Amino acid sequence: MTTLLNDRDLQFLLYEFLDTEALLDRPRYADHSREIFDATLDTAREIAADLFAPHNAKGDANEPHFDGERVHLVPETKAAWDAFAQAGFLSAHWNENEGGLQMPEVVLRSAIAYFKSANVATASYSFLSIGAANLLRSFGMQEQKTRYLAQMGDGRFSGTMALTEPGQGSALGDITTRAELQADGTYRLFGQKMFISGGDHNLTDNIVHMVLARIKGAPAGVKGISLFLVPKYLVNDNGSLGARNDVTLAGLLHKMGWRNTTSTVLSFGEKGGAVGTLVGEAGKGLGHMFQMMNEARIGIGLCAAAIAYRAYLLTLDYARERPQGRRPSCKDPLSPQVKLIEHVDVRRMLLAQKAYAEGALAMCLYASSLFEDQHTHADPQVRRDAGLLLDLLTPVVKSWASKYGCASNDLAIQILGGSGYIREYQQEQLYRDQRLNPIHEGAEAIHGIDLLGRKVIMQSGAAYRLFRTAVDATLEEGRTFAGIELLSAGFTTPLARLDSVTAQLAQLQAGDPERALANAIVYLDAFGRIFAAWIWLKQALVAQRGLATANDADRDFYSGKIHAARYYCNWELPATLPQFDLLAGVEETPLTMQDAWF
Template structure:
């Protein structure tokens, strides 16, 4: 039976017919793996996602976590699913053998995680945060900290969080007030309040490892004074002593419109509810050097941004599959001009096919982009030359804001269309698509809003090193255009011509915006820049897929060509008015007096 969670056939196409992921086994870092091990872990992921994650997706939404003032209560099925995930070794699957992982290529692991996000994004958030936490510590913590905290996370005994935002600061981390006071024994005592911390308290694991941004008194002002601390819920046992409760409690939990199965908390550090060692404050352990906490945290933040992009993609994808299934089985109406006869499945109506094709182009395009970014991470880890690693790092820098934001905008649009395909049924809780929409609506805000990502793209990524990242991206797209032309296929050649014009618009608009000499003016319309560049990047990704499908005769490959055709005829033209707006150096929002709103 074909799965309505994710498409195994599409993953096979992307991994092996397009990206040739099996070639990674030729590299020393991945030499212990093979196509067989890749397929085994993919099949295991499909099985676990289907058996343990998908069945309680709706229940987790309807029976969200509760807090009785002392303890968080979570649906038991969440714990069952997470134990199955951990026992399969998946938490450390993509991590280095040095810290106890299985060193699976990140590209393959990204494909595995697509199954879990699509099956149950709320439950999958717990291992997502834990893996990001463990990866950061593996890169920046001391050997002792890695042994004490990373190893139990890989085993699934500890879970992790990232504690950045505060009620008064939000995304502006320069304004955080949480402080960490140094102690004579080398530890710190942490005092402060955080907000919107997913997974901030529960009994799903033996311990919770909070990664907390705080300022050491006397340090530099703003973001330069931020340090990073490990603040566990329980202080690990020393010798024969039992683990001691740390001074981390909840002020309460937040209730969101989506991801409702993920407990979202407002934790308080150093409230005085517990006094470890008889002294006030939550015990914290400094990670790395003082005042470099934000730089370290970007390791987890960038990983989380790609994770949110994948979650957005998966939600759009499963919504598409369910809409397609509904359209094939729901009889309603007759073909235009028919005088009678039996009703036909709604997939026979052209406008329904338009909505399905739009969803397909968004979801399959976004999934391909996520896997392409994953290949860059694999190149960073295993490429044999410095130039290849530098290329991967540079491309990833410019693609990360797009890989986070484009799916969270357009796969949400796919979920909207999935509801529309279902008609009146789509707005009821009898069908999954309304929950997928609510879950996905959080993702334009998760891990940095569209506005923050657009500022990162236009204000930093494309301007760093005299525009090296943008130049490399445009050159890489140019190589695909040349390949399309070399196929001799007229349609692929036309796609390449259209894409060449669009990439030229990126170059021209970027130059015009920064030529103004006014950073505020350049960045005032950065959201439009992100959307336009995102659509051009996805057109490139669709041309890549169309080239991979060229010469293959099957319904599946015909579907790839149809989706590429749709994107070039319906979607890429959307960028023209966006680039026109950017080139006009419009000041509408910049000059608006807030009092006029």
């Protein structure tokens, strides 16, 4: 079977691109070693290959169904969940006193990439549960942690995030689910939530819903929203399961991808009110939930990277094996056909796939390294800077990986030709799975407005300046390497335009935010291209240094990295210039278009 990820690339990203071994000098990781990190990755790869990948197509073809009492999944899903939990991945990053292994975030996310590549639909249950448990760890009361956390860590309970409502998608400030305080300090919740992934299933004894609702009498808007823990089954003081809570499955939704993930409509309070307990402070629920949302945004980027990577590796194998046609210089119709990969246009498409898939994975792991520095670096200033930079880049990581993950999977189908869109080949399902990611955790416009309207101007542009300083440092280093210096030179004009357009639109926002943010998705894409080009330049620099002492296999690997960087910087980075022209001109055709004219 084609590998789920390129193991050599993962080693490169962890130990050459990011220097993950340096984390061993931090007190939190003093008992770890590179051997432990590698063993973690080996375990993830083995479980993903043996228990996740084999039922990827089966789960897609046999969607979850509800018999009126229970939701049923293909049985292999339960075996995969159990193996993931028993291996300790649900709580690997927790503190030892919580029952965890204190695994670095970047190592855990690298391991999880194998599961997402193998079977993103089955992997999503653990993805959501980890985020819900992290939310409980950060904001939950001790009583809540005692009652729920250990069970979430060992896989007896799973978790969800319940935000969206049938009448409200991304406009969370307008949600109508209400919570009523009871004499015993608990709340009764009433309302309906929609598109709740993992909202009901038969994998665990209980499901812990993290629900946004408005306490009765709270003000309108985001200041009136609070966060509640609402279990599917109530939990007794001794830890045993109690009565079924008033949370009802109103229906299963049927998606084009991730089909083995239950997508649910949940009703709260049809029989008197769903029992919930307040998490964190009243009125600060959306702020608390942003922890899980931002974690999920990087997580969706990693889903996109992993799916793109799987399709790339499968397509590369196909192109190397499939005879098809002859080179333009060959005029002999009786000559043997060449393999697909011998055709220049196929190599162009494979290069684009490589640039998107490997670039997205590098981008996500870089973001995870920022999260790591934000929480465990010894220097308080480095921690603050890492958090600020991660805040800036989160919408870019999520959106760029999702958008160009789709482009990569589209190319996979194109390279296979007619075989690409039939179900006998995995590329068809992978494309459908990938297409959900640009919508998961916010559409492009949401993140474009977030980036341009908030992130680049927050703290008077402090995060933006951190980004530019980091890019400039890489460019300065790149000017000293033969072959790389030309790639560094290619950044000069795009960066100057990014600076000027950012300043122009930031100033315009003060007086005319509608016009300033009308083309925010173009700004998001241009910013993402520059960010991706920087990530590739950083990889090329590491690869260039590695060539000096490389063996034959590593020489090919490093040369591939450098060539992918060259492709991205030569083909994709210049595409930002017409985007900046459009932004600088504040092109307003979509803004001035009127409803009646459609």
